[in-house]
Amino acid sequence: MGTDLRLPTATIVRPDKDRFLNEENPFEAMMSRFDRAAALLDLDPGIYQVLRHPEKQITVSIPVMMDSGEVKVFIGHRVLYNTSRGPAKGGIRFDLNVNLDEVTALAAWMTWKCAVVNLPFGGAKGGVVCDPLGMSVGELERLTRRYTAGIISVLGPDSDVPAPDVNTNERVMAWVMDTYSMHMRHTVTSVVTGKPVEMGGSLGRREATGRGCMIVTMQALQQLGMPVQGTTVAVQGFGNVGSVAAQLLARQGCKIVAISDRTGGYTNPTGIDVDAAIAYVQRHKTLEGFAGGDPVSNDELLTLDVDVLVPAALENVITSKNAGKIRAKIICEGANGPTTAGADAILDEKGIFVIPDILANAGGVTVSYFEWVQDRGGYFWSEATVNERLEDIMVRSFRDVLALSKQHRVNMRTAAYMLSISRVATVHRLRGIYA
Template sequence: MPQRQHSPYSKSVYKEPAPVHDPENPFESMMERFNLAAELLNLDEGIYNFLKMPAKQVIVSIPIQMDSGEIKVFEGYRVIHDDTLGPSKGGVRYAPDVTLDEVKALAAWMTWKCSILGLPFGGAKGAVKCDPSKLTPTELEKITRRYTASLISIFGPERDIPAPDMNTNEQIMAWIMDTYSMHVEHTETAVVTGKPVILGGSLGRIEATGRGVMISALSAMKKMNISPESAKVVVQGFGNVGSVSAKLLAEQGCKIVGISDISGGYYNPNGIDLEKVREHLKVHHVLSGFPEADSVTNAELLELPCDVLVPAAKEDQITAKNADKLNCKLIVEGANGPTTADADPILNERCIMVVPDILANAGGVTVSYFEWVQDRQGYFWPLDRVNMRLERFMRNAFDTVYETASRYNQPLRIGAYIQAIDKVARTVRLRGIYA
């Protein structure tokens, strides 16, 4: 597929574009891609202004009594970017350094993910500014329940549906579901996804994002004539997404030569035995000291020679400072926003194909949609049906984005934005603007 460098944002045809000052700010980075896609679509200025900003931004104070008896107040966010296609959908993350701009970017990415995959959802994201590693289970539960209660008029199976994200899990989703159910006075399983299976969660949900990364990688490798059996893969981040992606790619015949976590990177050009990695993690909980790979820094890991690089850690890992040092043919973004806008032209010029986050890691929201459907039906699917349907959704989305990118002579990322924005814009025109 042809690769082409982006036109600079300063050439935007819109009278009042959202300013882009810091290409490593997640929201501004998202907006730079949005602006280019909007220009290529010749998007009407009114629709552009409608879609560029979140529909709703809520900031709440979360006072709780700590186990020590001290009262502390945490700050929580919920951003609904768009609900044109249906109720908004998006995770809730707990992190001490989370910002409103980050949540706004993540909410917008959810809008585009749902549009690309053909899901009847808009995009949202939530967060609480806290460090879960320094909180007891009781304190975490109090924060979660108070956050949910503060957003009781926002959440709802037909309004806004939370899910797990960074530092949140199925237990926290269970607390959200229970709190919401207590307020509405009936058990409402469809208000949240990523729940324990016993509470109406879907089989395959935990592995869904990593499985979607694997499907996207194989789809791109096929276009590039890269055989999985000959492919060397580096995975940055060994949490849920990274570890599942690595495992499933290895099962397809790929050789995993690099992995990393918070303790650093680990490299073995002859391949890393993931079963031994899992045994090491059971004992040590981090990769530090893993004996069958050479230690490298997380920065060095991104520059290792490989066919496929899967950044599955966090935002802003591939920037203009290191994009010219990467030694891969294909990047499949497992994390949200791992590549900054100023890195895109460098990667395009080097003909490194990038399967963007809004496509590659959309397996999670797709199976969340399956979970929501199953909850509403009261009928649950076996694992093989979940995985079969996920593969169909992901492959169809990849093929559609690839075709759109080729038609506009753009990289996959801009093709994905064009595809997503065009669908939402056409829906807005058909619905009209209520006044």
Template sequence: MPETMMTTAEEMNSYQIALRQLENVAGILKLDAGTHAILQHPKRELTVHFPVKMDNGETQVFTGYRVQHNTSRGPAKGGLRFHPETDIDEVRALAMWMTWKCAIVNIPFGGAKGGVVCDPSKLSLGELEHLTRRYTSEISLLIGPDSDIPAPDVGTNGQVMAWLMDTYSMHAGHTVPAVVTGKPVSIGGSEGRIDATGLGVVMVTQQAARAQGRKLEGARVVVQGFGNVGGAAARIFHSRGAKVVAVSDYLGGVYNPDGLPIPELVAYSKANGSVAGFPGSEPVTNSEILELPCDILVPAALQNQITSSNAGKIRARMVVEGANGPTTPDADDILRERGITLIPDVLANAGGVTVSYFEWVQDIQSFFWSESQVNHRLGRVMTRAYEEVSAAAQTHNVDLRTAAYVVGVARVAEAAKMRGIYP
């Protein structure tokens, strides 16, 4: 057992939390020690330090990572995040969570993740392009359409993916659209990809509400984070009749107990760079927003937002994790004791990787689907995944997070056993 497992739960970093979650499920599944050890450790880790010439003529050295956790079920798949607090343990955790996430929705990928320690908001467009292209060249020995397929994450977007695809293609000598997903539609991206994660969040929320005999229409929703995930989720919740009463971004949040006009708020955010100050609303902080009275709370920002210090103050009936790892293990226990349903990240936000898989398939075949076809297929995948996780929860008498891990880890363990150990 790694020494990290001795750390108390609330002091754990993301990777230690991921290891603890795996350990909990290993006991339920009765994994043998060898298989457990294989799943604890990433398959490959790459750390790179690379120079970028800045606009002022100076050279700055950046640190980047690419981690492949497990490839037993297929090529590695996972996003790239550009964030000043990214470190190797965070990337290891995110790669492990991607392994389980792909297995939970039963798509033929393993888990990977990448990151660069930087603040993209402080880089010019040219500096961001140079950083992306140099980082791509540094990790090009790992990535490829048959080996490891990156995607957008925190601090990256479709433009960054386009630069990555172009850089890889220049090295290959021909266009390789399938090396990355989350691209603009004009260069092989999929219809429906931008909203996919947020739409998946709403789909599983609707399933869970229906299972509890409640409707989405009229439900009070709070969303922390107003980026690709939170913004799309808020907009789709609103379009389906829910009352979105509060949202926030990195500069602050807004609250109106009677509901926010989300289309107008989206336009305001685009024009002003933030939701903060939206007319007809009360200001709230990113910590305060988590404690507002609501039916559904969607933490869609960063990790470790719900902890033992605030879990007792959560006033939602249901927490749906749009972000990766927003709830600590200690907070999990508190929410469970208080009877608050939690739909875990590895299920709730798996819509993004599912449509990334659809994009990869379309690129490989050079045959593309309409947005309605993509959304229909996504609905089938998310519905089936929720039903399988819900069934596992009942079978093992566990919460939905543990049940999701039971489903995902069991599939990866089975694949690893079937393949055996080379040589």
């Protein structure tokens, strides 16, 4: 007689899928999509309850001696949403807008993102409420080290592996790694990813998220029978993700007709010289003053008549207010949460093919996984090997989501959530509940 792997039953309370208390609340947006996928999967009520709650939410006070001699106390968060499939994985961001709701939503997103590309990771996220642009290098280092010390009980290659995020970078990861290593009394390179290559970072990591966006966009064009050559693309956000995606799409034969950053954007119907734009940003730090196109606002860029739109900047830029004006045939979500839950149905009605964030920008965490593997094995791969293995995973994941989308006649976002939730739920069923 087989073992019954089902969890004890519980009552499922599902919010009205058409009601959004706050369209731009990231946790509500994530949970509304989770609920839709869970209902379609007919998810076991007990597992539904488990997956609706984060495993750990940590809030720490971070006293820092500022350069002036004044002591300031900052607030930091770290959320481990689910670790059933492996160590928690997720970035650390430094920003004034960091709050526990946002960090929890992003940790949940990381859970589904790792599962949709079938990595042996769970999801986490961290953040510190601060203005890093107004802090010196010394102040940022002291902040990072004290924050690391505050959450060190959950960190580790087998428990929680941070990475860079908004306003953090390789240098911040080096500080996290060094602080953790000093406490462990030996060097532990695999405690973080996104490190400098000299410290065990992976080749190809910086370009990985943008490269992943390019790969899945190529798959979408193929699926829709659209030619790559001459396909018009608008990219909102010209940071690491947007600039790399634009550059690689241009190399495939696409025509990049609009780009933007926080200072505004530029459009050129004959095509923007992406390499020139990247060089301009390297010299001037922003796109402001770039002479390669006519000015266009960030809001206007979203509604341009293009084949592909890549929102690679901020959350909540496509909402129920502007979704009806979107004219792109494909949206590739390079940013986390660029589309609100309230906009999903509008985009569906317009027949827009959306490659959801948990799939589209999973290239970054995939190569972070490669970095973790290389650090633990002490053997490092060539950039060509990294890129080849990244393409294999992104193509396979796109096709898995597409197959589920067709099977259940749902959009790609719902299919991606269904695939990831089913993978996490399967592990919970197999592991059972420790009592």
